[in-house]
Amino acid sequence: xxxxxxxxxxxxxxxxxxxxxxxxxxxxxxxxxxxxxxxxxxxxxxxxxxxxxxxxxxxxxxxxxxxxxxxxxxxxxxxxxxxxxxxxxxxxxxxxxxxxxxxxxxxxxxxxxxxxxxxxxxxxxxxxxxxxxxxxxxxxxxxxxxxxxxxxxxxxxxxxxxxxxxxxxxxxxxxxxxxxxxxxxxxxxxx
Amino acid sequence: xxxxxxxxxxxxxxxxxxxxxxxxxxxxxxxxxxxxxxxxxxxxxxxxxxxxxxxxxxxxxxxxxxxxxxxxxxxxxxxxxxxxxxxxxxxxxxxxxxxxxxxxxxxxxxxxxxxxxxxxxxxxxxxxxxxxxxxxxxxxxxxxxxxxxxxxxxxxxxxxxxxxxxxxxxxxxxxxxxxxxxxxxxxxxxx
Numbered sequence: 327x328x329x330x331x332x333x334x335x336x337x338x339x340x341x342x343x344x345x346x347x348x349x350x351x352x353x354x355x356x357x358x359x360x361x362x363x364x365x366x367x368x369x370x371x372x373x374x375x376x377x378x379x380x381x382x383x384x385x386x387x388x389x390x391x392x393x394x395x396x397x398x399x400x401x402x403x404x405x406x407x408x409x410x411x412x413x414x415x416x417x418x419x420x421x422x423x424x425x426x427x428x429x430x431x432x433x434x435x436x437x438x439x440x441x442x443x444x445x446x447x448x449x450x451x452x453x454x455x456x457x458x459x460x461x462x463x464x465x466x467x468x469x470x471x472x473x474x475x476x477x478x479x480x481x482x483x484x485x486x487x488x489x490x491x492x493x494x495x496x497x498x499x500x501x502x503x504x505x506x507x508x509x510x511x512x513x514x515x516x517x
Numbered sequence: 518x519x520x521x522x523x524x525x526x527x528x529x530x531x532x533x534x535x536x537x538x539x540x541x542x543x544x545x546x547x548x549x550x551x552x553x554x555x556x557x558x559x560x561x562x563x564x565x566x567x568x569x570x571x572x573x574x575x576x577x578x579x580x581x582x583x584x585x586x587x588x589x590x591x592x593x594x595x596x597x598x599x600x601x602x603x604x605x606x607x608x609x610x611x612x613x614x615x616x617x618x619x620x621x622x623x624x625x626x627x628x629x630x631x632x633x634x635x636x637x638x639x640x641x642x643x644x645x646x647x648x649x650x651x652x653x654x655x656x657x658x659x660x661x662x663x664x665x666x667x668x669x670x671x672x673x674x675x676x677x678x679x680x681x682x683x684x685x686x687x688x689x690x691x692x693x694x695x696x697x698x699x700x701x702x703x704x705x706x707x708x
Contacts, residue, residue: 356547360689367683404687449706492558496595498551501695508696513680515640516707
């Protein structure tokens, strides 16, 4: 039984593009579906979709309301259940404030990146930390070509790349979230 | 170092819909992207997209050619590299014949399902089998509400559900492929 409450945030700013310019990325419909379903499966408290633009907030609200109140909700109640974990936020500060409000504690932040950083930790250690700590954890996922360095440096932990030896670090964020959450929060199938 | 050659197939027929009628599902664009990228990352020999309809074959060819020969290929060579693992097939028999042709051996087939079957095996055992066997393995993934029972029964192995205790078994096929391939073919991060 896990002690820590775990939250996920999918960030769209500040991200790099392939030329390492800082950009804002657009919301991708299937990110919302796939990550909400992962959040429900692995009992993640909340999946925050973080975007600075009100227009993108309206797009997310429209998609979610179809699966909550619209035809989608009655046709597929499993999707409705998954989307109940999704919450929109303007920026990371707002997410941290919501978690602190809810738990009375500042969360430790865990970033994920295909690159290696000095404060990189292993999945094994992170899984143990999460299972034994009473502190809340917020796991951050980037879009585009990854999170800006300043944001990475501000995190409590940075997870090691998923398959460091593969010679190819270009999984979709949907795959990365699925694999990382399975490693950190999944049952101990390997024992 | 893994001995076995591993192949993936994404099947669109014969699948169940939510009323358990047998149906053919449509190809989903992001399945092609996400699963090709997983195949490249985890060194899967080939990702077969299996569909009976020539119209759907043309759709897949059009998407892949944009990322191979079109603008996408020069803009994003990582995607081009991932898509080089994708191959279209009409049916499972054709996939099995290609693998037998290539390896000189009939592959063991491994099905995955959110339901439990009598021949269900654990991830730990399956990972060991794959790492120690010289036989090729073909891992089958379904779409819609899952593979028809006759197809499941024909498989050498059926993997246990991903998170059997979660009370919610509705991950996207993109998430399921990512997690299952990470468990079976990924590095031993848990040791």
